[in-house]
Amino acid sequence: MKLLSSLIFILLFTSLSAQTKFTLSGYVKDKATGETMIGANIVNVDNLAQGVTTNTYGFYSMTLDAGVYKIGVSYLGYENQFFEVDLTKNVSLNVALSEGVLIEEIVISADKDERRKNVEGTQMGTVELPVENIKKLPAIFGEVDVLKAIQLLPGVLSSGEGNAGFYVRGGGPDQNLVLLDEAVVYNAGHMLGFFSVFNADALKNTTLIKGSMPANFGGRLSSVLDIQMKEGNDKHFAVEGGIGLISSRLTVQGPVVKDKSSFIISGRRTYILDLVQPALKGTNFEGTNYYFYDLNTKWNYTFSNKNRLYFSGYFGNDVLKFRQPNRDFKFDLPYGNKTATLRWNHLFSEKMFMNVSAIYNDYRFQFSGGQDEFVFKLFSGVEDWNLKVDFESYPTTNHTIKYGVNYIYHTLTPNTASASNGEVDFNTTFKPKYANEGAIYLLDDMKLGAKWAINTGLRLSIFQQVGPYTSKLTGEEYGRFESAKTYGGIEPRFSLNYKANDNLSFKTGVALTTQYLHLVSNSSSTLPADVWVPSTEIVKPQRGIQYALGIFKNLSNDMYETSFEIYYKDLINQIDYADNYVNDISKEVEDAFVFGKGRAYGAEVFLKKAKGKLNGWIGYTLSRSERSFEDIEGGRWYPAVYDRTNDISVVANYKPARKWDFSAIFIYGTGKLFTPVRGFFFIEQNVNLFYGPRNSARLDDYHRLDLSATYTPRPDSKRRFKGSWTFSVYNTYNRKNPFFVNFDTTTDFQTGNSTITGTKITIFPIIPSITYNFKWNQK
Numbered sequence: 001m002k003l004l005s006s007l008i009f010i011l012l013f014t015s016l017s018a019q020t021k022f023t024l025s026g027y028v029k030d031k032a033t034g035e036t037m038i039g040a041n042i043v044n045v046d047n048l049a050q051g052v053t054t055n056t057y058g059f060y061s062m063t064l065d066a067g068v069y070k071i072g073v074s075y076l077g078y079e080n081q082f083f084e085v086d087l088t089k090n091v092s093l094n095v096a097l098s099e100g101v102l103i104e105e106i107v108i109s110a111d112k113d114e115r116r117k118n119v120e121g122t123q124m125g126t127v128e129l130p131v132e133n134i135k136k137l138p139a140i141f142g143e144v145d146v147l148k149a150i151q152l153l154p155g156v157l158s159s160g161e162g163n164a165g166f167y168v169r170g171g172g173p174d175q176n177l178v179l180l181d182e183a184v185v186y187n188a189g190h191m192l193g194f195f196s197v198f199n200a201d202a203l204k205n206t207t208l209i210k211g212s213m214p215a216n217f218g219g220r221l222s223s224v225l226d227i228q229m230k231e232g233n234d235k236h237f238a239v240e241g242g243i244g245l246i247s248s249r250l251t252v253q254g255p256v257v258k259d260k261s262s263f264i265i266s267g268r269r270t271y272i273l274d275l276v277q278p279a280l281k282g283t284n285f286e287g288t289n290y291y292f293y294d295l296n297t298k299w300n301y302t303f304s305n306k307n308r309l310y311f312s313g314y315f316g317n318d319v320l321k322f323r324q325p326n327r328d329f330k331f332d333l334p335y336g337n338k339t340a341t342l343r344w345n346h347l348f349s350e351k352m353f354m355n356v357s358a359i360y361n362d363y364r365f366q367f368s369g370g371q372d373e374f375v376f377k378l379f380s381g382v383e384d385w386n387l388k389v390d391f392e393s394y395p396t397t398n399h400t401i402k403y404g405v406n407y408i409y410h411t412l413t414p415n416t417a418s419a420s421n422g423e424v425d426f427n428t429t430f431k432p433k434y435a436n437e438g439a440i441y442l443l444d445d446m447k448l449g450a451k452w453a454i455n456t457g458l459r460l461s462i463f464q465q466v467g468p469y470t471s472k473l474t475g476e477e478y479g480r481f482e483s484a485k486t487y488g489g490i491e492p493r494f495s496l497n498y499k500a501n502d503n504l505s506f507k508t509g510v511a512l513t514t515q516y517l518h519l520v521s522n523s524s525s526t527l528p529a530d531v532w533v534p535s536t537e538i539v540k541p542q543r544g545i546q547y548a549l550g551i552f553k554n555l556s557n558d559m560y561e562t563s564f565e566i567y568y569k570d571l572i573n574q575i576d577y578a579d580n581y582v583n584d585i586s587k588e589v590e591d592a593f594v595f596g597k598g599r600a601y602g603a604e605v606f607l608k609k610a611k612g613k614l615n616g617w618i619g620y621t622l623s624r625s626e627r628s629f630e631d632i633e634g635g636r637w638y639p640a641v642y643d644r645t646n647d648i649s650v651v652a653n654y655k656p657a658r659k660w661d662f663s664a665i666f667i668y669g670t671g672k673l674f675t676p677v678r679g680f681f682f683i684e685q686n687v688n689l690f691y692g693p694r695n696s697a698r699l700d701d702y703h704r705l706d707l708s709a710t711y712t713p714r715p716d717s718k719r720r721f722k723g724s725w726t727f728s729v730y731n732t733y734n735r736k737n738p739f740f741v742n743f744d745t746t747t748d749f750q751t752g753n754s755t756i757t758g759t760k761i762t763i764f765p766i767i768p769s770i771t772y773n774f775k776w777n778q779k
Contacts, residue, residue, distance in 0.1 A: 034234035125211025138706035170600025170625030171222030183339035212509025215457025232262035287323035331369025489514030596629030
């Protein structure tokens, strides 16, 4: 009886306490464009510990005791706003912020709130890169590139000279989850990887998570690159674009229904080989051409404060046409991505936010070519249908709960080849592989008093290889959607933050992850011809666990942000090709795999100056990444191809006057690994090479300096049309960084002597470029 009385008392007390609390909620937007603002700060000015940030859709929820509060709303680079709110009931408050910084003395600072996230957040290895900052960096051929910008961060390495591919903390390129408005991008490179598929003019926000991955993300082992597109200006029409040496771009946005609905369309196309077509006419390369294009589009509609609808799409293609009329030789190589995302936001209450997403993505690679009567065709691809439901609950100001469910239906088509020579036909038609992938997750993020913050999560995943399929092991036939092989994953996630004072915190985290789709490349970077394969009865899921520990400190009134992080990763079921691998399109690619384990460990140092005329950062990484396969050199641990012992990046931005912006990047990295040729032998008068231990030699160390300057003739102009010029120099001191080593064998038939010569191949000398950028606003 006493127990029952105690329970009733607790419930009554909780109920009465709950009645004294009310919730302030709403959206934060850009006043000029209507774009929702991700990560805006909303705080109780009289108690800065009571604060929240907006989510991916600009929504916030803040629960406080009944009373009158002075609420401050801030965002980096925008004027702070203050409101007096009488919380005697739940209050909805939508806020529109204007660009600029107030000159008066204020209680809270947008800059300070933004930088304090370095110390206060539970997430480790998480970096947000505003697109406007990325646009200031020097770029090869003047092409602003999100993926090259993240390669300047500690723990993130480029997969090659000028390449958009990247490795994170010793993981492979397929272990990065790249998302565009929640749609997976399977091949993020144009021009064989030298440019990314992301047009910066269409993007709003870029977030890289390389530390303890939160439970709402899964399917990859190393990192998450989460990119959101702009929603479009719902106030007035606007046009912006740029004209460069190799490409041009154009973005149009505006309201469909003012203040309720908007659109954005952004396109980009290269044309450098279009311009040289007259010079090719009459030569043995007449008709040869290469170009890429991409189109981003988005539409949204606000039905009410509780219901919003978004539709976004991406369509991109590379087209390579090679012609040699004199030899009657030609080939066409088109490949590209398509994604579409339909999202519905719904508010059940001031404390409950829901998002439902239906996502489609498709990646296709095709090759067709021939000479005389010989014709050859090759095709591979990935197609996904994806449904997600995500909930965010805000029980108190310092407590957020996220949970959701996700289902994906995969169709993966391996290399399907056909050839004909006159009346002789040859076909290797491998049937597509089908799979179901599902996951549920729960994430709990809370502050425990003034010192402690904890983020715990659990993700449960399942993967089924389904029919139609014929087992390679038993010969059993499986019908449509019938399960042939099932795998599961239990993936706990944990992050902890101890804040010693306002400027110093200690963080630790651990994340167990599972990956069911795999891409194994025979080169050091991903190429469009590389094939994605699912987990099957032969190929097991990759699994990894990462431990991380870090110290985060801000200095000089938050002018400087510093961090020091160490990590260790254990990887199992890693995949590679055997030493004797030969590309044979008549065999399925999974039949050539070998399986093993891996480990990666390292330390990262980051120093960032966040304000002032001179700002930027320095990042340093000391790391090792190793693999061991029983079928490769008897299980010897050897450095992975993406092992880079030392990596340094220095980024500086300087604004001496309103008309000029200067930027510089310096990069230094340990040379790339490769497997050297040790000798050769003859079989039937044919020269065959034999190699040394895998990845036992390195290219020369890599270093490069890039410079850029942006000139804006009329920065304070009130005219509708504004323009600026960007001048950049890639590889300023013309460093000949080796891209790979080409081994060539020569034989003197008179003496019978043969020699092997290794030649270092470089591809990018000093490259100057110029781009004209422009903007037009209706208002």
